[in-house]
Amino acid sequence: MTAQERVERAAASALKVFPLPSAVLFPHTVIPLHIFEPRYRAMVKDALATDRVVALAQLEDGWEGKYEGRPPMQSIMCAGVIVWDEEVEEGRYNILLQGVSRIRMVTELTTDKAYREVQALSLPDLPYQGPEEERLRQAVFELAGRVPPTFAENLLPVTARAAGGKLADVVASAISPEAERRQQLLAELDVKRRLEAVLEDVGELIARLQPVRPLGPLN
Structure with missing residues (x-):
């Protein structure tokens, strides 16, 4: 299964999302991340045990003071695949996340998990020459x-x-x-x-x- 197919499958069911106001991932690029919050350590652990797919998202304006909860996320995100991982002290992770495709969030799922999941549509680029x-x-x-x-x-x-x-x-x-x-x-x-x-x-x-x-x- 290709990385694009993995993203599309995750988006159609339950795509794990890491809201990170300081970072934006693009398709075809790689970003290093240090995962230390307990809810996102759980997210990475679950991703590594399944499809390794995670989306990086921006929060809507006004998120300050609400980050510990579930402030609204911007609908366009980038979903990627964890291509390298290292578990370090206290269950933290260092990972490399390789961007695969833009996605548009359709709805946020209500789950009993500490981290956030969405259903989404994959938005691969159309071919273009100019x-x-x-x-x-x-x-x-x-x-x-x-x-x-x-x-x-x-x-x-x-x-x-x-x-x-x-x-x-x-x-x-x-x-x-x-x-x-x-x-x-x-x-x-x-x-x-x-x-x-x-x-x-x-x-x-x-x-x-x-x-x-x-x-x-x-x-």
Whole structure:
């Protein structure tokens, strides 16, 4: 069973959700997480014993002061698969969560579990080809001359191979640190508009940075 099929199966029944206001996961990217709250330690333990599928979600505005309960979650999330795990002291976990697909929450389930579960629809990107792709690749190439070499060396090969919505997602994940902006890009389901939005963000970043070294051709 593919990762996409696992996500779709979990979404149709009971998808485990980790609301984390400080982090937004994109499809095709990986995020490291340290799990220490008892309810989410239980969630990870159950996920590891079953399909390893977990969704990362943002909370609606006004969640402060209500986090220990069940404050409303934003409907667009990213579901992923735990690709690496390590249990550490006191039953805590370090995990790597690999994003697989956007999902739209349909309803939150009422269960006796400490953590939250939803039913949802998977929202895989439709195929797309357009001039925005090459413009974004060239912008990333220009950006690479203005950032530390290790950052550029990681980003350039991925950008060269990715296309369509995946291209927008991997670049957004690399250059957009603010959770609010990342959630806006995650919630943009139109691939063309997402590429344009990420291109705008890269352009703004380029404008703030000075070139640090010459680069060869992007290939």
